[in-house]
Amino acid sequence: MDESLDSRLAGMAARLDRLRELDPPKREAFSSMRTAGRRPGGYIMFGADRHGHRNQPLTEAQLGALEGAMGVALPGDFRAFLERIGTGAGPFYGIDRYQALLRDATPECARPFPTGERGPFFTGDDDDDGLEHGYLPIIERGCGDEVGLVTAGPRRGHVVNIDMGDQWILGPDFLTYYDTWLDRSIDQLSRTPRPTHVYWVL
Template sequence: MFEQQWSGVRRRLAELGTRPSSDQVFGSHGHRWALEDPLSDDGLAELEAQLGVRLPEDYRNFLTRVGAGGAGPAYGVFPVRRVQGRWRWEGDGADLADPTMLARPFPEHGPDPEVLDALLAERPEEEDFDEIEDFDDAAEAWDERWGALMFAPERTAGAIVISHLGCAQREWLIISGAHRGTVWSDCRVDDTDLAPLLDDTGTPVTFARWYLDWLEKAELTAHQPRTKA
């Protein structure tokens, strides 16, 4: 089933890249409709052996049937590459995923909302300080506390960053635990915890759904008449 759902995707992407309106698809100037070569079966096996976990089936088949990364939602799917004998994902924020924690289950919950609210209430305000240097010091100290809480490696155990939308907003693929195979939004830069992407029925979005829905919408956009400046 997973092999069939990726049938023709490379051809569709190549055709999209030739459309005059394809540059109106958000993020396309980043990936330019290019795909990495697919992984070999041996490459995938080596990757999973290094991670200590089997990747979600639809993503596994994407890697071996479509490409190891490239054209996709937002600025594209982060490529996974073998560098100096080790596999790693590359992209803006890809290093937020701790490779030593990928086999651990993704946590059911993030930080305690009451703790978050209390810390947000303590955020320094510039008007409360007589000297800008004192405000800067207080803000830096608060940022460290916030980062330690929101960006603790344990929060994203069992997950990899697969795409970014700009402005430090990213999307993660959960590869271990109860939420395995689903894609989550990361807007922690806007003081919001990670949250699953949901379809119109409230069902969590899988990698395949995430990618193929984007492809259909991209085709619709690219087939529209070019917008005049």
């Protein structure tokens, strides 16, 4: 692994540790929410109830299976991220688990993603099922919306914000996107008075 990339990922791992310190699960919240018959709400960060600020690195065999299913190699920085840090803690509901990534890893990922900075989700063709190629869904935003990783084409390695039924908007490269989430999350959780809820916005 490139030394600068290794150093960057080590910095991310350290900030993830800091994030866990700033937003631990609250036992009293879990207890009260269970009695109300709803999902436990033990974290300040939106989405952390699902991933608990935990990450699960992927094995070489799992990474190879993803690439085999897609018919194209994962972008290098994202591959290194999955190997070193893994799925789990991340923006919105977090980086999708391996099983979900594998489910969405299809040969469509090897077809070039559309050019430009944004575009419609539907093109208007009679047989149009929406944007389906050139990216791997990696983050669930809620209400059917998602964040994808461009896997083929000139913007390979960038994230793309996908509003189902509306439009897609290209974002930065994945590591910059994740860095920004970490920095903003830690900044907001470190404020006085402490927030009661932190929601990530792209």
